[in-house]
Amino acid sequence: MHTLLPFLLAMVAAIVLLNMWATKLKIAYPILLVLAGLIVSFIPGLPVVRVNPDLIFFIFLPPLLFDAAWAISFKEMKKWWRIIGSFAFLVVFFTALSVALVTNHLIPGFTIALGFLLGGIVSPPDAVSTGAITKFVKIPKSFSAILEGESLLNDASSLIIFRFALIAVGTGSFVWQEATLSFLWMVIGGVGIGLLLAWLFVQAHKRLPTDAPSDIALTLIEPYFMYWVAEQVHSSGVMAVVSGGLFMSARRLVFLNSASRIMGYGVWQSFVFILNGVVFLIIGLELPEIVDGMRSNGIPLGTAIGYGLLVTGVLIAARIISSYAAMIATFIFRPSVAPRASSRKAQFTIPLILGWTGMRGVVSLAAALAIPPTLLGGAAFPYRNLILFITFVVILLTLLIQGLTLPYFINRTSLFNEALREDKEHEATKKMKKDLKQHAYQFLKNKYDNELHGHTGLEKILMHWEEKTKAADDSWMNDGTKAIFVELLESQRQYLSELNKDVSINEEIIRKQLYQIDLEEERLKII
Incomplete structure (x- = not known):
């Protein structure tokens, strides 16, 4: 413990320094974090940091989703619910299906269930990465609202796919009737539990003699409690946290005083920032072990990198295709809400930019790390190390390729100059x-x-x-x-x-x- 604690403190200090450096360079800090995670993997003699896969979701996801729900404008979500809903559910399923089919066909021994597992992990774009990148360019509020709303909901939909795929891999079977009923319970039960607990928390804040520190402490506990209760009844903890977070966010003026809101803003920003950084560095610390595990399974490093490039290409292509499909469908069925631009060329460039915003991040990493090392029978989980490695490659490439070029494309095309107003x-x-x-x-x-x-x-x-x-x-x-x-x-x-x-x-x-x-x-x- 005496050696691990200084190392953990050094991790936090490194995250802070990387953020300051990223600000100076005017690039998104997740880009430097993922590069730091890669560099850390080459440093010999560092302590081995292992987090129980069963605890990964519980430690990282509830606060990240809760913070995202508080940051987003529910009014903007309602305004753009059609495109947000299509990207958060239809596009996620299409992306996961594309990954499943391609990997099943091209990776020897990779089943459809494993393909859906990988697809569920890498399909959701990351709100933190997108927000960190777009803060260096001016984009319309409607565009950022769509990206934020999509990132919030697609975490829930992709993790539901991940959960069902994990069951299919573990049991070797998939019963559609049972899966449909389970899916409905996960969504409806999760939303119901989240709203009920959120209402109880609001009443507790209003009726108890809380001050700013106790209010903030309660808000740190609440997402974990929502997630835990929903998971105990085999519902979706993700849906519970998202729905509960949106409910409480809309009522923040009712149950929090001015001091709680001001102090809470700073506390939550720092907390979420550290969580994001820790996940990226953890995967870097586990990379050597992941690479050794792949080699012991007969998968060369070069081959694994090739698979990572393949999956990244599928993800980018699937999102761009989906963006154009959504625009065409909008022109056909809802022309009144179709995107407006100064020219026909600019109008057809908007889906390309939207498709280019698919940077992956911390949720994908957390999901990959949550894969158990063994199946229920004690056998090693098939291709676990390869899935972890591909996930890291996908995040690295999307952040570097799309993350570094997205601001350039936006500024170069002058696409949003008129829309900004x-x-x-x-x-x-x-x-x-x-x-x-x-x-x-x-x-x-x-x-x-x-x-x-x-x-x-x-x-x-x-x-x-x-x-x-x-x-x-x-x-x-x-x-x-x-x-x-x-x-x-x-x-x-x-x-x-x-x-x-x-x-x-x-x-x-x-x-x-x-x-x-x-x-x-x-x-x-x-x-």
Whole structure:
């Protein structure tokens, strides 16, 4: 333990340094993490780090999915539900099927069940990798909402495929009737359990005398509890965490105070960042053992790399084909929601860019590491090391090839220049802030009109919202004035919540303003 703990701390320090270096180079930090994982595999004498495959999902997936559910705009998901749903379910199944057929045909001894297992592992694009890459280029909010929504839901669909394939490999049989009933229970039961537990957690936050640290501690526990309960009844823990996370995210203003929201944001960002980095480094530490295992099974390293290149090509092709199929189907059946572009050429370039966003990441790694070393009877799990190696190659290649070239393609094509409409968004933000100040003024006039006359504190509140200036002396802010100020801020939150129901308004603008209101409320506490 005394040697392992410094090593784990060094891993965290390395992750932080790699992130800083990635920021300096203006590339996505998952690219450097996966390269670091590869480099680590060549360093002799490092401690062997093994994580129980049964615990991989439980340790890493719940917080990653929960954080993604909190970050996404549910309003945008509803707006683009058709394309998100098609990519999250139909495209994932098509990709897994393509991988299964190709590997079954070209890899000796690789069964259809093993092909679906590999397909379920590598089919979901990674939201963290995509987000880290696209932050260096300007893309429309609708485009990022589609990518985020797809990444959230396709984790659930791909892991369900993974789970059924794992059963098929272990038992050697697959009964469609039982699989269909089990699939329905996994989806419906998982969603139901997630929503029920999320409602109970919301009530606990509201009714218990919690403060910011205890609120944050509870949010760290909650995704694990949702996942564990769902898995105990043989439902989908992934669906439970996703549905529960979306439910709680939509009600964050109801059960969390401003301090909990502000502090929780930083804690969760750091926690998820470290989890992502640790998974990449773990696979790097296990690579030597994986390569030795392949060689003992008679699979040369060069052959395994070739299989990795093959599967990567299948994944990229399947996603691009699916993107064009989705666009053609949209033009035929729903032309009113078809993508708009400045020219016919640009319109047909959008699916290519969407297809090029299929970087794989931490969920695929976690799924591959979760494959048990042995079957129920004690025999070695067939091709486990090869599947792990192919998964690593797929992640490495998609991050390097697609991740490094995606910003270039977006900037080169100038595809989203018109769609961005930065001026329009800037004007929308200005209008919202102006309306918000007018709302604050009217709130005070309507509710505290009599108190305004001759009350220095309330008059300064009016000046604050009319002119947004800071008073040089904060002594005017007594307890009574603070109470009114806090009530005013809560009224603004309610106003923004109602404003967010307008589908034409970008929810990210609303969230930024809500964060500013939380900061303002916290500032009051130290005056």
